[in-house]
Amino acid sequence: MLLTARKNHDSQQAQKKSRGICEGIKALREFQDAAVIYGYIPVRGEVDVRSLLEEAFRQEKRVALPRCLDRRGHMAFFEIRSFSDLVPGAFHIPEPGEGLKKMDVRNGVMLVPGVGYDRSCSRLGYGGGYYDRFIGKTAGVSCIAPAYDFQLTDLLPVEVHDARVDMIVTEKQIIKRRMEDD
Numbered sequence: 323m324l325l326t327a328r329k330n331h332d333s334q335q336a337q338k339k340s341r342g343i344c345e346g347i348k349a350l351r352e353f354q355d356a357a358v359i360y361g362y363i364p365v366r367g368e369v370d371v372r373s374l375l376e377e378a379f380r381q382e383k384r385v386a387l388p389r390c391l392d393r394r395g396h397m398a399f400f401e402i403r404s405f406s407d408l409v410p411g412a413f414h415i416p417e418p419g420e421g422l423k424k425m426d427v428r429n430g431v432m433l434v435p436g437v438g439y440d441r442s443c444s445r446l447g448y449g450g451g452y453y454d455r456f457i458g459k460t461a462g463v464s465c466i467a468p469a470y471d472f473q474l475t476d477l478l479p480v481e482v483h484d485a486r487v488d489m490i491v492t493e494k495q496i497i498k499r500r501m502e503d504d
Contacts, residue, residue, distance in 0.1 A: 331367055331470065339493040340370040343468045346491045347374055347433075352464040358384040358430030360399050360463070363408065363416045368435045369468035372405070379404070386425040388452070389417040395451035399425045429462040434487050439469055440478040443486045443499035457485035464488050471495070 347353050359378040364370045378385050386399035390412035400418035402408065411417030434453050438446040445467060447453055457465050465485075471492040490497040 331472075336367065336470070337370065339470055340364075340468075341373060342493040343369050343470075343491055344371060344374040344377075346493075346496060347371075347431075347466060347468060348377055350466070350489075350491075350496075352431050352466065352489075356383060356429075356431040356464070358386060358425070360386050360388075360425070360427060360430055360432040362388060362433055362435050364435070365413075365415050369470060371433050371468055374433070374468075375405075384425075384430075386427075387418050390415075390452070393450075395455055397452045397456065399427055401425055427456065427460050427463060430464075432457075432460060432463050432465045434465050434467045436467055436469065436473070438473050438475055438478060439467055439487070439490050439497075440475050441497055442477075443467075443488065443490060443497060444478045444480045444484060445487055446478050446480075446484075451483065454483055454485045457487065466491060 359375065361371055361375045375385055384401055386401045388397045388399050390397050400422040402418050402422060407418055407422060408416040409419040434445065436445045436447050465487040467487040467490045469490050469492050471494045474492065486499055488499050
């Protein structure tokens with residue numbers, strides 16, 4: 323249902339909302355203070371964060387994007403200097419090409435895509451566990467989910483291995499995870 327809603331989302335409205343979401347993230351202290359932005363390239367109607375990555379380049383922040391290492395849920399982040407460093411990758415998602423520096427994920431902001439979220443910052447991904455495995459290993463990294471407001475629900479069916487993000491930013495609101503929800 324959430325994937326269908328995102329797929330059927332009007333592209334002009336999606337771009338307008340994406341710009342607003344990126345402006346909201348850019349205004350956050352977490353983004354302003356971050357030396358590294360761990361981003362993603364949007365696919366299948368995800369929030370378009372490329373303008374945010376471009377802003378990070380302008381501010382001379384380091385930008386790293388994920389590369390799938392296998393089809394069992396393992397990925398790593400590699401530093402890019404521009405979008406021209408990307409090549410077609412796993413699942414038809416552009417990813418950093420060979421010869422780029424692998425990053426140790428720490429001390430920055432990670433933009434985490436997903437299918438849906440709830441108000442306790444639980445995240446529903448695509449089922450591969452790529453980000454769930456990563457979020458648990460990100461000491462010193464603020465995990466922020468750019469999302470359309472329609473991707474929010476009151477409660478998601480989550481499992482023990484499902485990781486939660488620190489914050490969800492939509493075109494209408496910012497939801498921060500409360501530690502007492504852990």
